[in-house]
Amino acid sequence: MSETTETVRSRSSLDGQTAVVTGASAGIGRAITEVFAADGANVVVCSRTLDDVEAVADEFANLPGDVEPVEADVTDRDDVAALAEATEEAFGGVDILVNNAGGGAGLMPLDEVGGDVWDDVVDVNLTGVYNVTHAFADALQAGDPSAVVNVASMAGEYGVEGMGPYSAAKGGVISLTRTLARDWADEDVRVNAVSPGFIATEKLRENFGYDAEIERGNADRKWGTPAEVADLVRFLASDAASFVDGQSVRITGTPNTYQTPDL
Numbered sequence: 001m002s003e004t005t006e007t008v009r010s011r012s013s014l015d016g017q018t019a020v021v022t023g024a025s026a027g028i029g030r031a032i033t034e035v036f037a038a039d040g041a042n043v044v045v046c047s048r049t050l051d052d053v054e055a056v057a058d059e060f061a062n063l064p065g066d067v068e069p070v071e072a073d074v075t076d077r078d079d080v081a082a083l084a085e086a087t088e089e090a091f092g093g094v095d096i097l098v099n100n101a102g103g104g105a106g107l108m109p110l111d112e113v114g115g116d117v118w119d120d121v122v123d124v125n126l127t128g129v130y131n132v133t134h135a136f137a138d139a140l141q142a143g144d145p146s147a148v149v150n151v152a153s154m155a156g157e158y159g160v161e162g163m164g165p166y167s168a169a170k171g172g173v174i175s176l177t178r179t180l181a182r183d184w185a186d187e188d189v190r191v192n193a194v195s196p197g198f199i200a201t202e203k204l205r206e207n208f209g210y211d212a213e214i215e216r217g218n219a220d221r222k223w224g225t226p227a228e229v230a231d232l233v234r235f236l237a238s239d240a241a242s243f244v245d246g247q248s249v250r251i252t253g254t255p256n257t258y259q260t261p262d263l
Contacts, residue, residue, distance in 0.1 A: 012240040015040030015064070018091040019237070020083070022074050022132055023101030025052035027201035028151060031226035032098055035234050037065035041096070044087045046072040066090075074101045074128030077135075084135040094139045096237045099129040099173075100151040107162035118165045125169035129176060145188035147237045150177050151229075152193040152248055170195075174248045181246030190245045192236045197252035199224045221253055 019036050023029040024045035036043045037060050045053045045067060053069035060067050068090045072083040087094055102125040105117050129150055133140075140146040155163055156170025173193060180191040198204065200214055200223045214225050232251050235241055 010239075011242075012235065012238045013039060014096070014234065014238055016042075017095040018042045018044070018087070018093060019096035019098060020044045020046070020087055020094055020132075020136065021098045021100055022046050022072075022128070023151075024056060025049065027203060028196070028199060028226045028229050029098075029100040030056055031230040032100065032233050033067060034060055034063070035227070035230040036096075036237075037063040037067050039234065040064040042066045042068070042091050044068045044070055044083070044090060044094075046070045046074075046083055047101075048073045074099075074132050075123045077131050080131045080135045083132070084139065087136075088139065093142065094136055095143050095146050097133065097136050097140060097146075097148045098151070098233060098237070099132055099148070101128050101132075102151065102153075102170075104163060104166040109162060110164040113164055121165035122169045122172075125166065126172040126176070129173055133180065140189050141184065141187040143189070145190065145239075145242075147241075148177075148180065148189065148191040149233050149236045150174075150191070150193040151233075152177070152195045154195050154197045154250065154252060157195050157248065157250065177248060178246045185245065190236075190241070192241070192244055192246065193248040194229060194232055194236070195248050195250045195252075196229050197224065197250070198222055199226055199229055201226055219254060224251060224253060 014036055019041050021029050021033050021043055024033050025047035033043050033045050033056060042065050045056055047053045050071035057067040057069040070083050070086045072079040105121050150173050152173045153170040155167040156174050159167040177191050177193040214223055229251055
């Protein structure tokens with residue numbers, strides 16, 4: 001049977017599906033919400049502050065998909081259970097889960113990282129992924145099919161000096177992604193991750209004092225945009241990525257080339 005325009009487009013569409021996006025109040029999570037809702041997906045968005053995700057829902061109220069704000073801290077399992085219940089009540093199930101919530105603690109060598117800092121960073125970046133994915137496990141496996149996309153980081157791929165807790169946690173997310181892909185393959189749940197490099201979110205722009213406009217069509221650059229990460233997440237969540245499973249897809253622009261050291 002030959003492909004038609006309609007069938008080709010339908011594979012990459014999220015229209016009518018239900019997605020949950022954590023950490024959706026700003027940056028990459030907000031961009032993912034916009035792209036999903038613009039494509040017709042219903043999106044449950046959460047953050048630790050309800051006002052923040054209510055503002056996102058209001059901003060995107062004119063898009064085809066409905067955006068439902070829920071207050072939830074991914075490190076709090078009671079909050080996460082309530083998030084799963086709210087999703088069920090609003091839309092009757094879930095097709096796509098995007099684990100985006102996360103954050104770092106600044107740059108410091110490991111010997112200066114206190115136990116509380118380590119616990120906080122690992123809790124939000126790694127344990128939070130477990131908490132949310134575990135809470136939605138039954139709903140995802142009831143889908144036909146379903147997809148999970150975890151937002152990791154290049155820090156988790158190769159480690160970053162002064163970012164021990166964050167690098168370790170994101171490395172754990174990448175490993176957990178591969179494991180879940182194997183665990184849930186028979187249930188038609190695909191699990192992938194994206195590993196962004198430098199993305200010009202509001203927070204990183206402020207931290208680095210970077211205010212330049214980014215030319216999306218220019219491949220020769222060091223910074224990406226939240227919308228570019230959102231486009232990749234949308235692909236991985238769609239049926240167009242039906243043979244992509246257990247992968248961590250790097251989104252970094254042109255890769256750094258290896259330089260032979262001077263001897």
